[in-house]
Amino acid sequence: MVTEITFHDVSFEYGKGKEVLHKINFTINEPGLTCIIGPNGVGKSTLIKCINKLLKPTSGSVTIDGVDVQSISQKDIAKVISYVPVGFSDIFSMSVVDTILIGRHNKHKWKTTDNDIVIVKKVLEVMGMSEYSERMYNELSAGQRQKINIARGLVQETPVLILDEPTANLDAKHQIYITELLRELSIKNNLITIMISHDLNIASKFADTLIMMSKPGIIYAIGTPKDITTSDNILEVYGAHSDIVEHEGRPAVLLSYLINDVMD
Amino acid sequence: MKVMKMEDQYEKISPIVQKASELWSSTCEETKKEKAVKEYRSSVTKRILFIAICVIAAFIVSGISLGTGSSEFGFIGSYEILWNHIMGIPQDKLVDYIICDERLPPIVMGLVGGAGLAMGGVVMQGIFRNPLADPYTTGISSGAGFGATLAVVADITIIGGNYSLVMNAFIFALIPVMLIIAVSKMKGASPTTMIMAGIAVMYIFGAFTTLFKLMAEPNALSALFIWQTGSLGLVTWDELPLIIAVTVFGLIYVQLYASKLNVLATGEETAKSMGLNVEGITNRILLIMTLVVATIVSFTGLIGFVGLVSPHIARMFVGADNRYLLPASAAFGGMLLVLSDLIGRTIISPSTLQVGVIMAFIGGPMFLYLILRQKKVTW
Numbered sequence: 001m002v003t004e005i006t007f008h009d010v011s012f013e014y015g016k017g018k019e020v021l022h023k024i025n026f027t028i029n030e031p032g033l034t035c036i037i038g039p040n041g042v043g044k045s046t047l048i049k050c051i052n053k054l055l056k057p058t059s060g061s062v063t064i065d066g067v068d069v070q071s072i073s074q075k076d077i078a079k080v081i082s083y084v085p086v087g088f089s090d091i092f093s094m095s096v097v098d099t100i101l102i103g104r105h106n107k108h109k110w111k112t113t114d115n116d117i118v119i120v121k122k123v124l125e126v127m128g129m130s131e132y133s134e135r136m137y138n139e140l141s142a143g144q145r146q147k148i149n150i151a152r153g154l155v156q157e158t159p160v161l162i163l164d165e166p167t168a169n170l171d172a173k174h175q176i177y178i179t180e181l182l183r184e185l186s187i188k189n190n191l192i193t194i195m196i197s198h199d200l201n202i203a204s205k206f207a208d209t210l211i212m213m214s215k216p217g218i219i220y221a222i223g224t225p226k227d228i229t230t231s232d233n234i235l236e237v238y239g240a241h242s243d244i245v246e247h248e249g250r251p252a253v254l255l256s257y258l259i260n261d262v263m264d
Numbered sequence: 265m266k267v268m269k270m271e272d273q274y275e276k277i278s279p280i281v282q283k284a285s286e287l288w289s290s291t292c293e294e295t296k297k298e299k300a301v302k303e304y305r306s307s308v309t310k311r312i313l314f315i316a317i318c319v320i321a322a323f324i325v326s327g328i329s330l331g332t333g334s335s336e337f338g339f340i341g342s343y344e345i346l347w348n349h350i351m352g353i354p355q356d357k358l359v360d361y362i363i364c365d366e367r368l369p370p371i372v373m374g375l376v377g378g379a380g381l382a383m384g385g386v387v388m389q390g391i392f393r394n395p396l397a398d399p400y401t402t403g404i405s406s407g408a409g410f411g412a413t414l415a416v417v418a419d420i421t422i423i424g425g426n427y428s429l430v431m432n433a434f435i436f437a438l439i440p441v442m443l444i445i446a447v448s449k450m451k452g453a454s455p456t457t458m459i460m461a462g463i464a465v466m467y468i469f470g471a472f473t474t475l476f477k478l479m480a481e482p483n484a485l486s487a488l489f490i491w492q493t494g495s496l497g498l499v500t501w502d503e504l505p506l507i508i509a510v511t512v513f514g515l516i517y518v519q520l521y522a523s524k525l526n527v528l529a530t531g532e533e534t535a536k537s538m539g540l541n542v543e544g545i546t547n548r549i550l551l552i553m554t555l556v557v558a559t560i561v562s563f564t565g566l567i568g569f570v571g572l573v574s575p576h577i578a579r580m581f582v583g584a585d586n587r588y589l590l591p592a593s594a595a596f597g598g599m600l601l602v603l604s605d606l607i608g609r610t611i612i613s614p615s616t617l618q619v620g621v622i623m624a625f626i627g628g629p630m631f632l633y634l635i636l637r638q639k640k641v642t643w
Binding site for chain 2: 049073075082083098110112118126156177
């Protein structure tokens with residue numbers, strides 16, 4: 001089990017002078033769903049890639065339970081963190097079952113065990129994709145592929161799950177389902193789940209913690225949706241007017257017009 | 265900045281999510297479990313069956329090829345002669361010579377060479393994430409070919425000794441490998457760019473080879489011609505043990521990495537997140553496959569397309585899981601090359617058509633089909 005992920009003064013540059021993250025500090029020390037929100041290009045994906053060592057901070061460090069991730073081997077990180085990237089590769093399509101089985105690589109290596117098969121069957125049921133098990137991955141719709149990618153992340157059975165826009169290609173129903181499911185699984189199984197989302201309402205409705213990022217690669221605010229999803233914050237970060245209404249104890253955003261006359 | 269735990273736990277939960285969450289935490293019922301396992305295992309059996317069929321087909325085609333020629337011995341007759349030879353009781357010395365020393369080496373070369381080149385195709389298509397990649401289209405065969413030409417025609421070798429030919433081929437084959445790796449790392453490099461780079465290398469090596477042709481003695485020239493079109497008939501029992509050893513080693517080595525190749529197929533970033541040393545694995549596998557291809561090409565000349573066609577056909581039957589795709593392609597590739605050689609030896613009999621020509625007749629249209637299908641996505 002992982003109990004704490006902490007960013008200590010993390011900055012990241014893609015090449016000299018192109019700073020994407022600037023002195024990021026925060027701690028996640030409770031199981032549950034953390035949603036990262038913020039405009040395009042503020043470094044959300046870069047931030048989550050620093051957690052599982054896909055990127056190395058230019059300065060500062062990320063620690064998992066007090067240990068600097070840079071000092072842990074990629075193999076050991078993989079035992080603790082699953083990563084679901086944005087988009088998907090489909091150059092040589094495998095069947096849905098085989099695609100999800102790749103997620104069991106850390107457990108089975110060469111051989112596929114009975115347990116692997118059972119977990120894949122279970123995750124297919126959880127994703128509502130049982131009937132597609134024998135279909136080829138590239139025959140599926142974008143949303144269905146997305147669900148298979150999430151399934152591949154889930155079967156890794158790690159205490160930390162990070163997802164880059166997992167609901168990007170999903171319809172409203174599936175956005176709710178996936179986000180709520182991720183939250184529920186996190187709470188029930190003591191997982192730390194961190195996902196990037198562009199839907200302020202979905203994030204506000206289901207996240208336990210919201211991280212709001214803004215330019216130039218900073219954390220503008222972090223806290224509960226009630227604290228973060230405010231008209232002032234949205235105006236400042238997105239440059240959009242909005243009204244916030246409370247719905248079932250959670251903030252819901254009604255977006256209005258933009259304040260800037262040019263796009264940045 | 266510390267995050268406080270939320271005080272308000274929202275109470276409502278979608279029933280379907282509740283159900284899914286309970287399902288995820290529950291243990292699977294025995295009957296369901298058995299059914300799922302049985303289903304998966306039966307799909308694996310089907311894949312293994314395809315591999316077995318390819319192996320049996322290779323055995324049959326080899327038998328027919330062994331018995332076919334100026335003297336006909338028949339399928340069973342040929343294997344009988346071979347069996348007697350292995351048991352040390354050859355019946356007729358001339359017949360024994362025809363089967364074991366004349367006809368068997370090209371067949372063994374076909375099986376081993378086809379398997380090695382096909383496996384090279386699987387590996388290159390997987391690693392470069394490019395359906396058009398194979399030892400030929402990436403320029404690796406041409407590099408190896410040029411290295412071998414230097415050794416044979418001009419007697420220029422990088423290292424001396426018994427293995428100078430193979431080492432020459434290997435070292436020159438590494439040039440296109442390095443180029444392709446460099447191109448694949450370029451921003452915005454599409455699968456087609458990589459193949460274009462491979463084809464460019466192919467032309468450059470081709471130009472150099474032509475230069476040597478102009479300078480070569482008439483005898484060397486005819487050897488060079490046969491060698492450039494690709495032939496199984498150049499090899500003897502003296503060289504086969506080395507070729508078999510290198511290829512079998514390569515096949516086993518890559519097979520051990522099959523599961524990791526599957527992870528690589530998900531993309532570099534995901535593979536890394538799953539704990540793979542992407543660069544290390546890629547380089548090691550490419551190096552081994554280049555050695556295998558260089559060794560084969562040193563003795564057969566340039567045989568194209570077997571490495572391209574075999575993986576695609578095998579993939580139709582066993583899917584893209586490399587654990588099954590690698591042996592299936594190898595078995596199919598071996599069979600295909602021996603079959604092409606058999607066709608080449610019989611179609612305009614008593615003359616012989618080089619195996620490379622037959623392979624090009626089969627592979628060319630297939631390559632064209634793949635390029636056209638690819639066009640939609642990459643250009």
